[in-house]
Amino acid sequence: MAQGKIYVSALEVAERAGVSRSAVSRTFTPGASVSPETRSKVIAAAEALGYHVNQLARGLMRNESGIVCLIVSDMATPYRSSLVKALTQHLQNAGKIAMLINTDRSDGSVDLALRQAIRYRADASIILSGLPDKSIADLCLKSGQRLVLINRNDDQDGTLKINLDxxxxxxxxxxxxxxxxxxxxxxxxxxxxxxxxxxxxxxxxxxxxxxxxxxxxxxxxxxxxxxxxxxxxxxxxxxxxxxxxxxxxxxxxxxxxxxxxxxxxxxxxxxxxxxxxxxxxxxxxxxxxxxxxxxPVEAIAQEAVSWLGDEMDADLRRSRSSRRLHADLVWRGSIRAG
Amino acid sequence: MAQGKIYVSALEVAERAGVSRSAVSRTFTPGASVSPETRSKVIAAAEALGYHVNQLARGLMRNESGIVCLIVSDMATPYRSSLVKALTQHLQNAGKIAMLINTDRSDGSVDLALRQAIRYRADASIILSGLPDKSIADLCLKSGQRLVLINRNDDQDGTLKINLDxxxxxxxxxxxxxxxxxxxxxxxxxxxxxxxxxxxxxxxxxxxxxxxxxxxxxxxxxxxxxxxxxxxxxxxxxxxxxxxxxxxxxxxxxxxxxxxxxxxxxxxxxxxxxxxxxxxxxxxxxxxxxxxxxxPVEAIAQEAVSWLGDEMDADLRRSRSSRRLHADLVWRGSIRAG
DNA sequence: GAGAACCTTGCACACGCTTGCAAGGCGGGC
DNA sequence: GCCCGCCTTGCAAGCGTGTGCAAGGTTCTC
Missing domain, CATH: 3.40.50.2300 (Response regulator)
Structure with missing residues (x-):
């Protein structure tokens, strides 16, 4: 009882619905081939049992966790927190989920954060502060992870760099x-x-x-x-x-x-x-x-997330690897009118 | 090449080190039984190959992902962002990792967020805003997930409620x-x-x-x-x-x-x-x-995270399920001295 | 009405890891 | 010298899912 009963698995759903486990899997896989009646039986059973796909297992199979790491320091700062918010929101809209890593501490902490990203097989990491060691960044890229650097101008190949003018x-x-x-x-x-x-x-x-x-x-x-x-x-x-x-x-x-x-x-x-x-x-x-x-917080988030969603081969990735966005001047009262 | 080579697995490390896969696994499992020499061989091989434990797979086996969901709205607000920061930091120190879910949108979004938490088999969810539907909260608890409610006074059993005076x-x-x-x-x-x-x-x-x-x-x-x-x-x-x-x-x-x-x-x-x-x-x-x-942002985070780390059976969990913290008055200049 | 084309479904394997179990090696106590 | 116990190690089963493959069923075309 201390270790409350475990989660319900696709197998249990399958048994209750009187179908095979594959049918359950396919029901929850967009684009898979399932007949409407099987689907509805499965959904009913899943609902009744409180079934939810195990993303850990799914990520293991698909080699795509749906996780994106946000690596950030000073996150309680107004600008940073609004950027984190926008990124989180856009990621959610794109069906991904944000993992937050704080790097306020020591100096190698960006590397530690990227290691964590690797361990969780994050699909991508977005770095808002600090710079990763070349070797660890290379490891990320080689492992198929995408990297976005916001307002840092490292010249690492295969990353998306977003900067302002x-x-x-x-x-x-x-x-x-x-x-x-x-x-x-x-x-x-x-x-x-x-x-x-x-x-x-x-x-x-x-x-x-x-x-x-x-x-x-x-x-x-x-x-x-x-x-x-x-x-x-x-x-x-x-x-x-x-x-x-x-x-x-x-x-x-x-x-x-x-x-x-x-x-x-x-x-x-x-x-x-x-x-x-x-x-x-x-x-x-x-x-x-x-x-x-x-x-342009929204534009930055938009740009980063849509780049993550893009299908692309290595060449394309390199060619679009840098985006420069425009910062609008907002006129208020701290400069005299000309 | 578009789908860069996949991550290196424990098997490859084992082969390079001339040991079994179990030995590799045990090397990265604190408290497991490995001889010093095996361990160092494994570590050398892992280092050379750039191996990192796959937390998805580990979570699958251990039934413990290390993930804690932070469910929050208005996260760009000064108070919220400082709380998120403190929680993230404390979670990291405790060896856990924060998953951030934004619930600014519609109203059922807390439920959606909890569903996401379930899908990723989060060890716990910390709710900073909004209230979950009873049924979904029950599902979380029944699945062995822990729930922390900050500044909400729902009377759900088995959750930790943190409030101020x-x-x-x-x-x-x-x-x-x-x-x-x-x-x-x-x-x-x-x-x-x-x-x-x-x-x-x-x-x-x-x-x-x-x-x-x-x-x-x-x-x-x-x-x-x-x-x-x-x-x-x-x-x-x-x-x-x-x-x-x-x-x-x-x-x-x-x-x-x-x-x-x-x-x-x-x-x-x-x-x-x-x-x-x-x-x-x-x-x-x-x-x-x-x-x-x-x-008391730090105290809140501390309290929440240490509760998550506590071993406890159902009784103890219930008995300590509510904490009331003190808010200190900070004197500045907007009230005349008495 | 027969054959082809298509959709659906189950089987079984794979993903990368943990861990119980048993076997092997080693030292110590008598 | 023997037995017992401890430490280490490999084996293999399993965690919950996705998916290629082949078999079965249905529909369409001529």
Whole structure:
């Protein structure tokens, strides 16, 4: 009784329905050949007994578990959690299921996560943070597992890389700042030096230079609210205060705005223009009202999941292995109108 | 090549190591009897071939998949995502793995989710939102699956119910409001009528009554930032404005605060005291600086996961089937000091 | 009405693993 | 020297499913 009675198997259903076990199997296999009457007998019996196909066994046979691993750190962060949500939802719609692995801990934890994915014979892994060791990634691919990298630009063959047009987006912010009459530009970054963060930084600096403007770059900590505050301290205590700052992330921007307003009593956007990136929920809250770039979360999820569903041979897989999506600028109140 | 070579099996490892398949199996089974030399031969071979135990097959045999289903809606919400994160982490530490199921869609979706859990022979399901149909919950239990309900007070036997002391917490807010000299109390709630939300509301109303005070209760929409704003509209346009309002949730409180400050130009806590519940990240942001109750997220996760790990017979399971945790009051600046 | 084409169904094998069982090897106690 | 017990190891049965194959049944065509 401690080990409650086990699950009911297809055999029991077959016996009750007076058919063979294969008939049961076929009833629950889309596209298999079963007569309507057999099917209904089976379904009735299954219903009565509370039968549910054992996906473990099915996965074993089909060599396709239906599991997709989501490998992620900082998952309680607004942007990450919305991405995880979208991915989970899209996977469900596609008949797959999400397995969640947290990699906040040590550094080899992405590798550990991929090992776990292999053990569960996941059909694919989607990596939202960190980068896997080449050898383990190769093992995944060789085993027939698909790999999606979001916002990491590793050049691993056979994976789908989804990125945004970070550089171009950064350029558009410069334009907006210039139109607003700003000239003392700054970039507030975390020092995580993630590919996408660096792309924004470099894009910003380059575009500013094209306008003949220099940029003060400051980096600190992780991409958190607190880091945003610290960055504000650093930038706003300089001899010459910037009048426009692009924060690499909305979370940074929120911290930055709070510090700028409450500690330095600056009014935004009159004395200071600020832009962020991600368009997290909080960016639209009236205390922040932040002009920012929207992560196309739905499009990312859509793209990733549909790629997983695609039938494809090795060539096609390689040819479509990189997607670059567009980040829309969402105008709110933290930049003066041009 | 389209269907990349399959995974390497224990048999191949056995052949390479010159031992039997059982030896390989035992090497990767903690506590099994293998001599050190055999073990090291096996490990070497496994390493060389890139072998990883197939958890699907292992789960099939052991009747224990290692999978735990997290059934959740609104997972991009700050509180929910932090709970999901904590649970995922604790499960990993316990050697289990989290399967994530989103139930934002239709209403029977919790049942669908549990069906999915059954199909994957999950060892347990943790339900963070919604309530399962009795029959399907019974099926889970009968199949030997464990069920944890967080903040839902269904009275299903054999499940672990984790709740907070919502009523008592609400009472403590009343005390704080009274100490601050407030007398026109209001409660801002969503109209979701979730057990925990209603417990807070009733606890607040009752405690106020014990102090001889009436409470204006307003309910609207989901537990979102936007609902908080609407609730502020409703409460602040009354003939007699409340001077203290307890929001059922931090998200409501943030919306409420923003509307109160920016639309009604009220200063908090001078003219209006506000309290929330959950202690989400944003509550500590300086724009809000919200006095609130901390969801003991870690303790909840700890409690749930350790219960899952417990060996227990039916009696013990029933006797420990309900846990009530304490929510600490986190003092910040949205209530005047007494 | 006969033969072909098609649909349905059961059999049996395969998937990769765990584990009870028995046999073998080894050392220790008398 | 013998017997007992322990540790290790291989064998083989089984977990619950999918699916190729062949046999049987039905329908269609001419």
């Amino acid at each position: 970070d550089r171009e987006a950064a350029g558009r912010v410069v334009t907006a700042f210039v139109r607003a009459g700003c000239s003392r530009l700054a970039f507030a970054n975390s020092d995580a030096k993630t590919p996408s963060l660096m792309a924004r930084e470099e894009g910003f600096v380059d575009a500013a230079r094209a306008h003949g403007l220099d940029v003060i770059v400051e980096r600190h900590g992780g991409t958190t609210y607190e880091s945003g505050k610290v960055l504000a301290q650093k930038l706003m205590t300089r001899d010459v205060r910037p009048d426009a700052v692009f924060c690499a992330t909305d979370l940074l921007a929120c911290g930055f705005l709070d510090a700028a307003r409450h500690q330095f009593s600056l009014s935004v956007p009159e004395e200071l223009c600020v832009a962020g990136f991600d368009d997290i929920q909080q960016a639209s809250w009236s205390s922040y009202n932040l002009t920012t770039f929207a992560q | 919502d009523r008592e917490a609400a009472g403590r807010v009343v005390t704080a409001f009274v100490r601050a000299g407030c007398s026109r109390l209001a409660f801002a709630n969503s109209d979701a009528k979730t057990p925990s939300l209603m417990a807070r509301e009733e606890g607040f109303v009752d405690a106020a009554r014990a102090h001889g005070l009436d409470v204006i209760v307003e309910r609207h929409g989901g537990t979102t930032y936007e609902s908080g704003k609407v609730l502020a509209q409703k409460l602040m346009t009354r003939d007699v404005r409340p001077d203290a309002v307890f929001c059922a949730t931090d998200l409501l409180a943030c919306g409420f605060l923003d509307a109160a400050r920016h639309q009604f130009s009220l200063s908090v806590p001078e003219e209006l005291c506000v309290a929330g519940f959950d202690d989400i990240q944003q509550a500590s942001w300086s724009s809000y600086n919200l006095t609130t109750f901390a969801q």
